[in-house]
Amino acid sequence: xxxxxxxxxxxxxxxxxxxxxxxxxxxxxxxxxxxxxxxxxxxxxxxxxxxxxxxxxxxxxxxxxxxxxxxxxxxxxxxxxxxxxxxxxxxxxxxxxxxxxxxxxxxxxxxxxxxxxxxxxxxxxxxxxxxxxxxxxxxxxxxxxxxxxxxxxxxxxxxxxxxxxxxxxxxxxxxxxxxxxxxxxxxxxxxxxxxxxxxxxxxxxxxxxxxxxxxxxxxxxxxxxxxxxxxxxxxxxxxxxx
Numbered sequence: 001x002x003x004x005x006x007x008x009x010x011x012x013x014x015x016x017x018x019x020x021x022x023x024x025x026x027x028x029x030x031x032x033x034x035x036x037x038x039x040x041x042x043x044x045x046x047x048x049x050x051x052x053x054x055x056x057x058x059x060x061x062x063x064x065x066x067x068x069x070x071x072x073x074x075x076x077x078x079x080x081x082x083x084x085x086x087x088x089x090x091x092x093x094x095x096x097x098x099x100x101x102x103x104x105x106x107x108x109x110x111x112x113x114x115x116x117x118x119x120x121x122x123x124x125x126x127x128x129x130x131x132x133x134x135x136x137x138x139x140x141x142x143x144x145x146x147x148x149x150x151x152x153x154x155x156x157x158x159x160x161x162x163x164x165x166x167x168x169x170x171x172x173x174x175x176x177x178x179x180x181x182x183x184x185x186x187x188x189x190x191x192x193x194x195x196x197x198x199x200x201x202x203x204x205x206x207x208x209x210x211x212x213x214x215x216x217x218x219x220x221x222x223x224x225x226x227x228x229x230x231x232x233x234x235x236x237x238x239x240x241x242x
Contacts, residue, residue: 002047002067010071010083016133023086025135027147029078035145041084047071048080073137086135090124090151094164096188097239101127102157102204103195104228110134111142112229113193118146120236126190127154128204161207164190169209172200173235175225177213180238185212191235196228 002010012018013026024044027033030052037043037053046055047063068077099122104110110132117125125134132139134152143150161170169189192208194200200208214226214234226234 002061002063002071006045006047006061007070010081013083014073014137016136019086019133019135024083025086025140026073026137027082027084027140028072028074028080028137029141030080032140032143032145032147033080033082035148036082036084039148041087041148044083044085046080046082050079053080074141087151089153093124094168094188094190096124097122098190099125099232099236100157100160100190100192101125101131102192102200103128103198104131104193106196106228107132107136107138108142109196109227109229110136111139111144113232114139114143114150114152115146116229116233116236117150118143120240122236123149124151124153126157126160127152128157128201129154157204158207161190161204170207171210171212172205172208173231174199174211174213177211179215180212180235181215183210183212185239191239193228193232193235199225 010026013022013024019025027036033046033053037055043055043059045059045061046053047061047068049064049068051060051062068079068081071081072078099117101113114125114134131154134147140147169186170192171189172192173194192200192204214231
């Protein structure tokens with residue numbers, strides 16, 4: 001049975017400031033929890049109707065459906081909820097393709113992008129400080145467990161760019177840019193994806209060494225730009241074509 005203090009802790013983790021203060025985040029659902037348990041992410045507490053996970057007894061709390069309904073942030077509660085420790089921030093390196101997100105605000109977009117990086121073998125994402133928190137409940141849910149295998153860092157992007165080797169390219173995505181299907185892409189570098197509404201910020205744009213874009217093949221002038229997660233999928237696919 002969940003205690004009042006445990007329930008209070010869970011509810012507090014809906015807010016970013018409490019997640020950062022406590023160093024904890026919430027994950028719901030068997031798949032996401034299983035992926036996190038099989039990774040190096042440290043479990044704090046696990047609440048479930050049955051002990052079907054490989055979790056230490058001292059960190060397992062058996063609960064019923066009524067308790068799960070109280071704890072859950074979902075409209076339809078899952079059969080398990082876990083509290084995990086936020087991993088330490090990785091030290092960014094420059095030895096491979098690294099994705100940089102500049103002001104991505106939608107939790108669903110970030111969750112999908114994390115899943116895409118997991119699929120395409122991109123294990124590190126650097127985010128601007130105004131990008132949505134990757135431990136936001138909606139983001140974690142949207143990653144479907146990929147958050148366990150993709151390391152995330154939030155930092156000042158100017159500092160990150162200035163710290164790179166001068167020879168390392170920074171590729172930015174723009175509407176008016178070089179056709180990605182006719183471009184020779186590097187084996188490693190920094191790929192920047194921008195905000196859903198405004199694209200790459202002016203501050204970040206000045207560090208971009210190569211502008212790339214996805215051409216529009218349809219003839220309608222009213223079609224809006226691609227969703228940032230969709231664009232990320234297309235561009236990562238091109239990078240991995242070799």
